Amino acid sequence: MDSAVEKHCVELVALERSGHTAVLEGNTLHVWGGYMSTAEREVFLPSDEIWLYDLERGVWEMCQMSGEIPPPMSGTCSCFLIGHMYIFGGYDDTGQTNQLYRVNLLDGDYRWKNVKAESGSPPSPRDKLCCWVFNDRVTYFGGYGHKTLDDIMDDKSFIVDTASLEQNVGWGWNNEVHVFDTTLASWREPQSSGRAPAPRAAHAGATLGHKGYVYGGRVLETTPSDIHCLDLESWTWSEIVPTSTVPGGRSWHSLTAVSDNTLFLFGGLNVDCKPMSDRWVLDVDTKTWREFDHPNNSKPRLWHTASQAKDSDVVVFGGSCDYVLLVGTYGNLTGHSHDALVFQTQPYPLFRICVDCIAKNVNNFKMLQNQLPSLPRKLLEAVQRRTSRNI
Template sequence: MDAAVERHRSELVARERSGHTAVVDENLLYVWGGYMSVADEEVFLPNDEIWVYDLERGVWEVFHMTGDVPPSMSGTCGCSLNGHMYIFGGCDDNGQTNQIYCVDLTDGKYMWRKIMHKLGSAPSPRDKLSCWVYNGRIIYFGGYGHKLLTDIDSRNRSFIVDEASWVEDVFWGWNNEVHIFDPMESSWNEPQIQGRAPAPRAAHSSATIGCKGYICGGRVMETRTSDTHCLDFESWTWSEIIPVSPIPMGRSWHTLTAVSDSTLFLFGGLSVDCKPMSDGWLLDVDTKNWREVEHPYRDKPRLWHTACPGKDSDVIVFGGSCDYILLVDTGHCNDALVFQMQPYPLFRICEDYIAKNVRKYEMLRNQLPLLPPKLLTAVRRRMSFYRPSKEQKH
């Protein structure tokens, strides 16, 4: 292993946080940034460390990061592409940014690289935006940020000014812009969009299914919505999904995750009356039907958390707040909640059963060495997840 990398094993648990970035790659959950509350202050998490959670073993590790380390931030937009984690935008001590960084997650060095684009123009500074990954490119949508008065086009209503926030000729507000970043070309461009675009918003959620990107809800000026829209990446056409069933309550700071070729999972968020939420919903994008689902975490409301697709259609929710984050000393979280969205394959059922019960039944212990080497290795890794001394909560 590279000597520059510091790794700490033991009973580590990632720090509580909200507004962080998280991605899953090769059954590992990577967590960076965000903020937490200390006494009466909001404190950004260290920018030179990345936390890695092994979803099979249930073990956290923390690594030191080097290179062009980004400033400590919250509200960045993160994604995983070709073994790299990309972050764009966010809010640091100086306000919103429009810089893009990436880090290789596969070489064990965790060295940040600031990307200087060669073509096109970067979007204006913003945070609380979302993105989709399609055809090797990253497509960004929306967010809250600032622009110069000369950059605001009042004709197309792509940027709505926040009347409570402006300084001289600098205006803050919400946007519904679509920007494409091509990592291979280090280029930005704006596609010609057809159809009726969603209202400008921030703190919404997004997910990708095939060649289509979906957004749901978010803060639209002074309201929180639950409307759902689809952007076709082949025709660059917006369309609104008009549901044929009862819909979730309007919300912001929630998550949306693809769990099948036609299904999206919505979880948590902050309601229209500023209540933290713990409800889960499935949207069938073909039938346009919403359905509320039962899950084991109804007592764990979350907002400004992250949700990543995992193995066998699992959804991995990490961190976030269990209280209204504009209150002082709010309750940030650091537990990983695993939502099972589909029946598990027989192999995983057997692997989990053996790993969970091998210490309980002597027959299983005696027969464990008889397993094929590959299966034995997998079971032993999984046994770590169920070890009795473990204090982490799942």
């Protein structure tokens, strides 16, 4: 890290939060936005801060942001593309938004830019949606938001929440597909074929190759366990019919690509509004779900973030430990989290095993400390990075 960055970064511990965004670049997790609960109410976290977590050293830093800073909000949709984090939509103090922002995560300036399209129109305001990245394009799907009643008429892609109707505005769920081309700075709404998923929000999505997958979510008053795939070249929808036991229906969960043909599902809120901590892996080739036990069974999460790290690890950060609509209502609820949970999804390579073993035991054995200089250079550098916070 250069001196210019060090001047506006300070070592801290990230605040607990839910409904935030997070993307991983190299070994650094970048966390922005969301909200937390205080004794009196729920508050949005500052939007001019970005939190950096070094996965190797286990150290947090907070960096100040500048430029065209988005409003504080939750439920926005983020992705990492060509060195930038893009965020779209979300919920702020005025309601849902349809603004698109980006920030360079590589130059150390953390300067926001409100991205204006050269052509096309952005989707209507919404939050709790998902996106897929392919060929320098970001494809957005679903979400909960609002439209004028005139726009909703005869619109089969939008289900109105009848409890939220106003004079000329209707809120509800959608299954629209909108694409933003980052090279052309243009929006378009491609015509898709096949049977699209029902309109939904609080679902989870992940990209494998040229296909985008979406699982679960909230559809009216239900939380299905269906999984659908959209071909991002032909714009054809297909539903995956599993050949095994399936996870229960849920919303506010996460879905993460961990290999060329597997997806990692974690947590969420089940049909009985109970937070979950179960872990599943789907093989999209065999259409088979498998559930795995793990050390974090006692740590349910919903409205968290999940990012793929090296060696196919999945890093889950933050989220709520209780039903988000009840947090702050009753004193016995544990509320939001600031934990970073790391899930191993595949066997580690020998190099990773060596680094983990040495770093874990180097301070316990004097003989091992004396032998460190004899390690191969790359192995020694990796161990030093892991143990630098304790030196």
